[in-house]
Amino acid sequence: MKVLIVDDEKHVREGIKLLGEWELNGIVEIYEAGNGEEAIQLIQTLRPEIIFSDMKMPKMDGTQLLEWIKENQPNSKTIVVTGYDDYHYMRKAIHFGSSDYLLKPIDPEILNQTLGKVVKEWRKEEKERESKTTSTQLMNEMKPVYRDRKLTQLINSDNLKEELYEEFGFSKAQTYQVALVRINRKAIEAFQGDRDLTYFTILNVLNEILQEKDCGIAFRYLAHKGEIVIIFWNHFAQIEELLGQIYKAVLHTIGVACPIAVGIKVEKRNKLMGSYLHAKQVLLNSNILENAETKVYSQEVLQTPVLKNLFVYSSDIELAIQTGEIRAFEELIGKIAKDYIEGNNLSWGQLLQLENEYLVISNRWFEHYHLAGKISDHIEYRVDQFFNQNAAFQLQDYIDRTIREIAIFLRKIKRNTVQKNSNVIYEIEKYLEANFDRDVKLQEISEHFYISREYISRKFKQEFNVNISDYIVNIRIERAKALLKNSELKIYEIANMIGYQDDKYFRKVFKKVEGVTPNEYRELHMIQK
Structure with a gap:
């Protein structure tokens, strides 16, 4: 905190500096002025929280100084210092908001x-000011x-309270017309992905132009992402010209074009939705391959084109x-x-439908092959990246992206097929291990696993370095060896148990x-035991 001591007598200023418990009250800077004029210069520069002021001074007395402080630095707290125990001075001090007064000679305790x-009062008031400022800032942000x-x-x-129309600057009229601005x-x-800052900036540009003409208001349409709505109530004959100006102003300000579509005129506020829906359809009908300098679209009578179907x-x-x-x-x-x-015409609505159907078909095939990582279904976000700064659609880039996605999909299928096979x-x-004791044919395996015999035969040999028939023989012989070593079963019994009906063949x-021979193998292992 800062303190300013104003008195034409230097010894009085020195006395106050000497007697005050400044550090105890959080005061770190103390300044002096010899009269009111000097004080004003210091106050304007330093903005002191506490001001001690004599009442009787040359050039500008204390009364004039207090009046100036009340008008120009009302947050400062003032303490009058006077040698005159006079009701006249006290009344002046109170009138100009002085917190207290001290009589000369000054008593240190008082x-x-x-x-x-006074310091306590200033801190309390400052806290209230900060709270009020924060509240005001919040209100301004929320407005x-x-x-x-x-x-x-x-x-x-159409259920606004009457007083809100005036608050928003919305003029009541006999006719209205809606325009739709698409924010891509x-x-x-x-704006580095800051959606709120994007809308704030664009709306400032729009409403500055609209307020200058007193013909409408723009706002962020919260019922649908990526839209700003303008409601016009005047200058209908110049709307397209005005929207052209708005289009160019936005492009100049943010470096990105935002297409605009105009709805029909309506006679009542409760029919604004009809004008909005008309503007929306006009936007959907707009040809995104058209290379117009200003992309402001209007259509008195809607002619909805028949959309092609990817299915x-x-x-x-x-x-x-x-x-x-x-x-x-x-x-x-x-x-x-x-x-x-065809005809160098592709509407915005057709592109959205095409992208939606592409996603449906793609995700269906992902499910068919049990593949992870389906394509994102944020349709407008996916296609927006193919419009340049002038809102022109980059068709070849869109095609290239689609080919890349499909190539990734095909690679996943191949990897999945190799792993699955x-x-x-x-x-x-495992199937052969479980059925080694019977005659398992290649056709049986093919039908059981839904894979061709040729593929099974080739891949099995690659994996185990032996064909299936020899693999079964090896399983049978290993089982026979275990039975020969650990049982007194006859040779023909063992042969039958491992899948051979003819013991001579076994x-x-x-x-x-x-x-x-089996007998020699048994005898050999009996001797070893």
Whole structure:
């Protein structure tokens, strides 16, 4: 805290400096002035919290100084110092908001009691000021949000309180017209992804122009992401010209174009939704391949085009997936693109439907192959990246992105198929282990695992370095050896147990594999025991 002592007598100033308990009251800076004029210069520069002032001074007396402080530095607390115990001075001091007064010669105890009381008052008032400032700031921050919510409500239901129209600067009229401004991904990226700052900036640009003409109000339409709505109540003949000005002003301010569509005029506020829906359809009908300098769209009578359907290509897509080659998709996508941009016309609505159907088909195939990592379903966010700063659609970039996604999908299928087939070979091995004692045919395995005989035979040999028939023989011989060592079963009984009905054939196979007959193997292991 800072203190200013104003008195034309230096010894009085020195006395106050000497007697005051400054540190105890949190005061770290003490300044002096010899008269009111000097005091004003210091007050303007230093903004002291506490001011001691004599009442009778040359050039500008204490009364004039107190009056100036009350007008220009009202937050400072003043303490009058006077040698005159005169009701006239006390009355003046009270009139100009002085906190207290001290009589000369100054009593140290009274000085410090007064100082402590005034410092306490200033701190209490400062806390209240800070609280009020914070509250005011919060109100200012909330006001645009409140306006947006209420005007969104107006579009949808027309139930605003009468006093709110004047508060928002909304003029009542006989006719209204709605325009729709689309805020795309590029606009938000211009503000490092800060969506609120994007809307705040654009709305400032719009409302400055609208207020100058006194013809409308713009607000963030909270019922749908990425939209600013303008309600016009005047200058209808100049709306398209005015929107062209708005379009260019936004482009100049943020470096990104935001397309605008105009709805029909309506006679009542409760029909604003009709004008909004008209503007929305006009925007959906707009040709995104058109290279117009200013993208402001209007359409008196809606002519909704028939939208093409991606699902009619489902069989072609399935055939392309079966080939497993991206070349097949490149040809198919070229054919689809040609169909969709016939006449160099592709509407915003058609693009959204195309993207939506592409996501449905893609995710269906992801599920079919049990693949993780489905494509994001944020449709507008996905397509926004293909509009440049001038809101022109980059068709080739969009096609290239689609091809890249499909190529990743095909690679996942191949990896999944390799992994699945590898797992199947080990499942087949388990199947053979469980059924070694009977004659398991390759056709049986094929039908059981839904894989061709040729594939099974080839992959099994690659994995285990032996064909299936020899693998079964090895299993049987290992079981026979265990039974020969640990049982008194007859040779023909063991042969039957491991899948050989002819014990002579079993003996022949056993000797071929082990180099000795079953009886010799048994005798050898009995001697070792």
